[in-house]
Amino acid sequence: MTPTSDKSAKRGGLSRRGLIGSAGAGAAVAVAGAGAMAATGGAPAAASPSWSTVAFHGAKQAGITTAAQDRLHLAAFDVLPSATRDDLVQLLKDWTAAAARMTAGDGAGPAGPLSGPYDAPPDDTGEAIGLDPANLTITFGLGPTLFRDAAGADRFGLAPRQPEALTRLPHFPHDFLDASASDGDLVVQACSNDPQVAVHAIRNLTRIAFGRAAIRWSQLGFGRTSSTSTTQVTPRNLFGFKDGTSSLRAEDTAGIDAHVWTRPEPKAGWLEGGSYLVARKIATHIETWDRGSLREQENIIGRTKAEGAPLSGGHESTAPDFALAGRAGAPLVDASSHLALAHPEHNNGVRMLRRGYNYVDGSNRLGRLAAGLFFIAYVTDPRTHYIPMQAAMASNDLLSEYLQHIGSGLWAVPPGIADGEFVGQALFT
């Protein structure tokens, strides 16, 4: 697919090294100075042994139960109307190959940002040269519109295999969704502890998609709001509270099996071992929140701001006692608090693996920061594991006054990818 340097030399009459050499510069030094990454593409042997990498291939896609990285760049793509089923398959193959390379610390393409033909565009854009992947994971999902268009027509011959749970999320009370920040045929979640690495991944996958799919919307998250491992400290959201305290952790394998990986679906055997990605862009009215008293804030959340302990007592990890009453017989944990409404006890035992991020998209015309929480959860089935809870919370949660859901998306996340396969392969065979 990529012309070799030999071909380039024939076409242009000069290889890259030849040109630099003709200027009297030290070509070898110049290439060696490029840092470890992808100077020659190919084998991860070039990578620094101290780099932090997460295995791309496996039974599950990486980036779900992987310890939540600090930074996010997520992009939703629409497949172009002109693209065929073969184009879609080739795109998924190309994306898989590029993701495997980038997560290992190599360039997006086999030649890398600095090698290959000097008179052709590099197959990697270069801004991650020398950067540690910093646990980069790239996770792919397929949206309902990939199966059927708005009129219900089968776009790529995939409609018969559309999972029943994979439909657009319903309208919830107080939703104020921006279509240009919602949905999408495909989604790519890039997480890394280095934001430049995550941006580089999305940017190169976007470049690779050229002519077949285009970005519908994308989102950067600067700080994680969930832990997915018991080894991680619980982070804080922009309300200043610890977030995701009761979110599932990877070490709870029984919980992960029960609540994250899909259940068998008759029409969608290809999704076995996968999951569903629920994304919600939740704008937070932080200016209003900041005017509330500490007492009111803690009552709304149902936990202390300091430690994140339930207001019924104990520590962060203590189970809340929703019956325990305080003065005048009122429960210490308000029945409409966020804690109460989100708790498994009030949601048929439902638990979620959350992977959300704080975001700030500059500021708005009112002179306020356009800030919020980009909610991500991986669930076994959105019909049991997100929709009922969000319906209740949108109506009753005391926190609702301080937030507004402005973006939404649901994607089926195929199972892990074996070496030599491409993401979603079972759907096409």
Place this chain on the structure above:
Amino acid sequence: MTPTSDKSAKRGGLSRRGLIGSAGAGAAVAVAGAGAMAATGGAPAAASPSWSTVAFHGAKQAGITTAAQDRLHLAAFDVLPSATRDDLVQLLKDWTAAAARMTAGDGAGPAGPLSGPYDAPPDDTGEAIGLDPANLTITFGLGPTLFRDAAGADRFGLAPRQPEALTRLPHFPHDFLDASASDGDLVVQACSNDPQVAVHAIRNLTRIAFGRAAIRWSQLGFGRTSSTSTTQVTPRNLFGFKDGTSSLRAEDTAGIDAHVWTRPEPKAGWLEGGSYLVARKIATHIETWDRGSLREQENIIGRTKAEGAPLSGGHESTAPDFALAGRAGAPLVDASSHLALAHPEHNNGVRMLRRGYNYVDGSNRLGRLAAGLFFIAYVTDPRTHYIPMQAAMASNDLLSEYLQHIGSGLWAVPPGIADGEFVGQALFT
């Protein structure tokens, strides 16, 4: 200014500890679990000894020659029409006090996010509890519109002391400025290696400004594109090239003195020891750039992509030889390359201290990443040190085809702040 816990206890009948205590929870444990930061506000003694802090007080403002941190949140503010000169002075006092606290790792207010009256809003928003300041610096600047409004009227009695160099930057060729991402009465640059810390700083300064000033626009930058110290690795911009190779470094004190700190201005003695902050939001057409060959990219930049060496030979730090000719007698470094046009040799010896950042603001309606470079430079005088260079570059730079200036601002940056003083104090006395 902030009511004490005693007052709160009287008003509400219950102190915060009292309430938690009445629920049977361990109040002491809850507070201790809050992490080191600002559990009680006040002295930095609470901070972890391993935290990285930069001194706030000094002869110069921090955040200029400080080794460039990895992340940026910058906000431009407009003072409200209703605000008086006294309001402005009080705002600068309040901002100074909060900045001194936050850069030391404390809360924005004296009580902190968790102490103080339980029935009043906390004087810190809490999302940085327990976080290392990660070299947080907060740098303040004053815009031309603070001195005179659009009609030329003196807003706060400051017009007679407006520096001659402090006017709106002129229109440059190909400028396509968005007024809502340009200018502003005041600017605050928050830099930290932890983006949550930088966002927390801007968010709290915004909160403190309530009723006196509001955000006009703000910008996050996820990765620095300049080094300001010889101890730092040269970073890469979204063109994939090393950026800021010839930018001034803090260790070059003679260069800093000559090119960064202001020269005496008869009307503006208050600015002595200060600088000017030039900001330019530069959208980059990365999709187009990515279609260019490596040869073309290097010719446009004038340097190799691998090491950043001039195309005339040598290493990154080698001085370019603009006369050295290659095949057919053409100079190896194109006279319209970015290197040639930005070089001091072609700009009357002008050098700049650059502090720019890569940004991605999601994506646009064309399915492209809204990406670019948020250019920041500190200069002794924009009339000699930015305007002539940008005028030449906007007209002739080969790189101009791949970028568009969409935001712009110029602010006078007062000198450093002594303990007990407030930023810009000399302007008001």
